[in-house]
Amino acid sequence: MREQATGMADHRADEPTGDSAGGPVPLTFAELEFVLRNAAERGVDVDDVRRRLNFQPGVSTGIVVASGVASLLARDLCRLEEGHRQESRVVPGEFIQCAIAALATRHTSTEAAGWLDERPVVVHLFSGVTGRLAVYPGAYGVFAVELIDAAEPLSAPVLRFLDLCTSGAGAATVLIRTQAGAADESGVAVARSDTGAWFMSDSLERPDPGRPLARAAVVARLLSLLAQPVGV
Secondary structure, eight states, rough: HHHHHHHHSSOOOOOOOSSOOOEEEEEHHHHHHHHHHHHHHTTTOOHHHHTTTTTTTTTTSSSHHHHHHHHHHHHTTTTEEEEEEGEEEEOOOOHHHHHHHHTTTEEEEEEEEEEEEEEEEEEEEEEEEEEEEEEEEGGGGGEEEEEEEEESHHHHHHHHHHHHSSSSSSSSEEEEEEETTTOOOEEEEEETTTTTTTTESSSOOOOOOOBBBBBHHHHHEEEEEOOOOOOO
């Protein structure tokens, strides 16, 4: 798992934070744009997702989506189905269908960023009624995308990420931000010193170095920040 997290050429993580059966699936930005376009067709606004994933302006074009479709068909993640009058339509496979449904029912967006072996690592969690999507930015417009269990608390994958980034020796810092619906975004900065002391701040700029905490207090604050009804 550590090798997987550090393998991206731009030093960002595709480290799994969930327990999905198949693990992360690599999707290009064009393939992911197809997923976003299908979620938008269900009447939801996905521009915020594009912004969070740092999609460049102009990505949401027909030619980009067509490129994504061609790639998904070639990889058997979608299939063609003959319709009336010999017209074909693209039918998403199970993984793509679940990804679309998670984004189409999204109610909470969460981002965690930290460092692993001095390399920045990032995960985006999009929690929907029907599922939770974990997206790990990679190099050259490739994202590792994972379906994880939405029935577990949102804090569970975030705490796994925190454990990942603080598993080694030395100082470590993790930034976490989350937004539910139209509410204001909130976040915390967590740090562990090279002596093992924990610090936390509601400012994402830096944790407060003057208030050492027990790890249990850090976990309790994250549980409060990310509290939501299970499965919602």
